[in-house]
Amino acid sequence: MDCGQPSFPLPSLSFNKMNKSASYNFLGIQNPSYEKTKFVILPIPYEATVSFGRGTRFGPEGIILSSRYVELFDEETKTEPYRKGIFTLPEIPIESNSVPEMFKQIERTIQKHLKKKKFIISLGGEHSLSIPVIQSHRIFYPDLKVIHFDAHADMRNVYEGSRFNHACVIRRVTEAGCEVFSFGIRSLSGEEFEYISSSKMNHVFYDIDTYDKPLENFIDNIPDGNYYLTIDLDVFDPSVVPEVGTPEPGGLRWYSSLKFIRKIIMSKNIVGVDIVELAPKHPYSPSCFFSAKFIYKIISYLSQN
Numbered sequence: 066m067d068c069g070q071p072s073f074p075l076p077s078l079s080f081n082k083m084n085k086s087a088s089y090n091f092l093g094i095q096n097p098s099y100e101k102t103k104f105v106i107l108p109i110p111y112e113a114t115v116s117f118g119r120g121t122r123f124g125p126e127g128i129i130l131s132s133r134y135v136e137l138f139d140e141e142t143k144t145e146p147y148r149k150g151i152f153t154l155p156e157i158p159i160e161s162n163s164v165p166e167m168f169k170q171i172e173r174t175i176q177k178h179l180k181k182k183k184f185i186i187s188l189g190g191e192h193s194l195s196i197p198v199i200q201s202h203r204i205f206y207p208d209l210k211v212i213h214f215d216a217h218a219d220m221r222n223v224y225e226g227s228r229f230n231h232a233c234v235i236r237r238v239t240e241a242g243c244e245v246f247s248f249g250i251r252s253l254s255g256e257e258f259e260y261i262s263s264s265k266m267n268h269v270f271y272d273i274d275t276y277d278k279p280l281e282n283f284i285d286n287i288p289d290g291n292y293y294l295t296i297d298l299d300v301f302d303p304s305v306v307p308e309v310g311t312p313e314p315g316g317l318r319w320y321s322s323l324k325f326i327r328k329i330i331m332s333k334n335i336v337g338v339d340i341v342e343l344a345p346k347h348p349y350s351p352s353c354f355f356s357a358k359f360i361y362k363i364i365s366y367l368s369q370n
């Protein structure tokens with residue numbers, strides 16, 4: 066059977082500059098006024114360290130392009146959360162090979178928008194970018210604590226010669242004095258286990274202990290206060306989100322994660338979010354769409370408050 070040409074134009078299946086034209090906005094909506102907007106999306110295509118697979122630099126582009134196909138009505142809250150205003154900022158340009166310079170650039174951008182009381186959702190990019198992003202939030206919220214979604218502990222002191230490798234993120238955050246509550250963890254070294262055991266700042270909920278129980282019940286064990294939410298997408302089962310830099314068997318699924326996120330947003334004061342480590346093969350893959358919809362769900366829950 067000759068199927069001929071498709072009758073509708075297929076979207077571009079490669080990452081290129083054309084994708085970042087005037088409509089390079091989360092959800093494809095017209096940018097509202099920045100001044101009136103609560104939520105800002107900040108694409109940070111930073112990829113300096115890689116352990117297994119490449120491609121986290123394409124994460125923001127994959128999420129933003131796929132987000133055009135996310136339905137604007139949320140069937141769970143029966144609302145259209147985008148009406149609260151979601152402004153997509155320009156990408157932070159990755160112009161330097163120097164990690165300190167790059168971190169400073171990220172800090173400057175984050176602090177600029179925090180001063181204007183924006184709620185920033187950063188799109189990675191590799192997990193290391195969370196170090197300057199969280200550090201900047203701590204200037205505005207000195208008592209800030211972190212909820213960390215990840216398959217990996219990320220508590221190595223040094224990895225492949227760098228203290229700013231994506232395997233060291235949570236170690237740097239806790240060393241700076243920030244308490245961290247980690248969920249979904251199912252891969253760590255002996256050194257990391259010893260560090261966690263001796264640290265009063267790290268609270269790890271291992272996936273093996275939580276996977277067959279309602280994850281949201283564990284929220285009752287963590288104190289109230291201001292929280293930053295860092296989400297490494299490899300926290301999900303690789304059958305759900307396969308396109309991540311470092312996939313691990315086990316992990317979260319769609320509804321269990323939504324129940325957890327919804328409860329955490331209702332019970333704690335979440336002040337910032339990042340979604341990192343998506344490593345898509347092309348801009349319209351299921352992992353990109355999953356990530357876009359997951360972010361819109363988070364915005365939907367935040368809009369209820």
Ligand SMILES: [Mn+2]
Nearest residue numbers: 216217297299
């Ligand atoms: Mn990870």
